[in-house]
Amino acid sequence: MHDDTLDERLALVTGAAHRVGAAIVKALHGAGARVVIHYRHSRQAAEALAEELNGRRLASAFTLQADLGRSGAPEAVVAQVLERHGRLDVLVNNASSFYPTPLGEVSETQWDDLMASNLKAPFFLSQAAMAELIRREGSIVNIVDIHAERPLKNYPVYCMAKAGLVMQTKALARELGPAVRVNAVAPGAILWPEGLDVVRQREIIERTALKRPGEPEDIARAVLYLVRDAGYTTGQVLAVDGGRSLQH
Numbered sequence: 001m002h003d004d005t006l007d008e009r010l011a012l013v014t015g016a017a018h019r020v021g022a023a024i025v026k027a028l029h030g031a032g033a034r035v036v037i038h039y040r041h042s043r044q045a046a047e048a049l050a051e052e053l054n055g056r057r058l059a060s061a062f063t064l065q066a067d068l069g070r071s072g073a074p075e076a077v078v079a080q081v082l083e084r085h086g087r088l089d090v091l092v093n094n095a096s097s098f099y100p101t102p103l104g105e106v107s108e109t110q111w112d113d114l115m116a117s118n119l120k121a122p123f124f125l126s127q128a129a130m131a132e133l134i135r136r137e138g139s140i141v142n143i144v145d146i147h148a149e150r151p152l153k154n155y156p157v158y159c160m161a162k163a164g165l166v167m168q169t170k171a172l173a174r175e176l177g178p179a180v181r182v183n184a185v186a187p188g189a190i191l192w193p194e195g196l197d198v199v200r201q202r203e204i205i206e207r208t209a210l211k212r213p214g215e216p217e218d219i220a221r222a223v224l225y226l227v228r229d230a231g232y233t234t235g236q237v238l239a240v241d242g243g244r245s246l247q248h
Contacts, residue, residue: 016046028220074121097117142182183234188239222238
């Protein structure tokens with residue numbers, strides 16, 4: 001897929017009602033795509049976003065509710081998209097659980113939840129969408145994390161899950177080529193975790209080469225680039241971190 005416009009193409013973005021997911025939806029929609037806004041609990045926000053986008057272009061934005069951690073849910077989501085919209089060109093795996101799991105206190109429930117949202121659901125969504133994406137010569141973009149390579153203290157399970165998603169990106173790029181491109185975006189200091197104090201935020205920003213935080217739109221533009229413009233790019237992880245990964 002390499003075109004200046006995404007007209008008539010359909011993109012499914014998971015976890016898309018708020019924050020980075022909503023910014024990705026807006027960027028793809030702004031480039032001409034029709035968008036499916038997946039949400040788990042945030043129905044009101046998802047419907048408000050769809051209404052806003054449909055105000056700009058009729059019948060161009062849709063919502064879809066699912067708990068992707070449930071067995072069979074990824075397959076059901078893809079089946080619904082194809083039944084309702086007749087095609088799928090772009091899958092953006094953005095939905096994610098994120099919370100601390102200090103070593104020695106990790107429960108199996110936390111393990112299962114973090115692995116399900118960050119690793120298992122993207123895989124089974126990609127597998128379910130595989131045949132259609134091959135038919136459309138589409139693409140997959142996974143939202144990973146710079147901490148997939150540089151572990152964040154007290155978040156070992158999350159970091160391991162995101163590291164798995166990095167390898168999933170590379171493995172699926174190998175499996176699905178040449179028809180489907182699979183890439184990832186690794187955000188840095190874009191949106192702060194709840195409870196992170198201002199002093200710690202400043203310390204993190206000081207470790208970036210650009211000395212400032214990023215915005216959700218920075219991630220959205222990177223996703224749009226990988227979907228629309230990077231026709232000879234697959235299996236790559238694009239760090240959008242202000243140069244944070246340059247520091248040790």
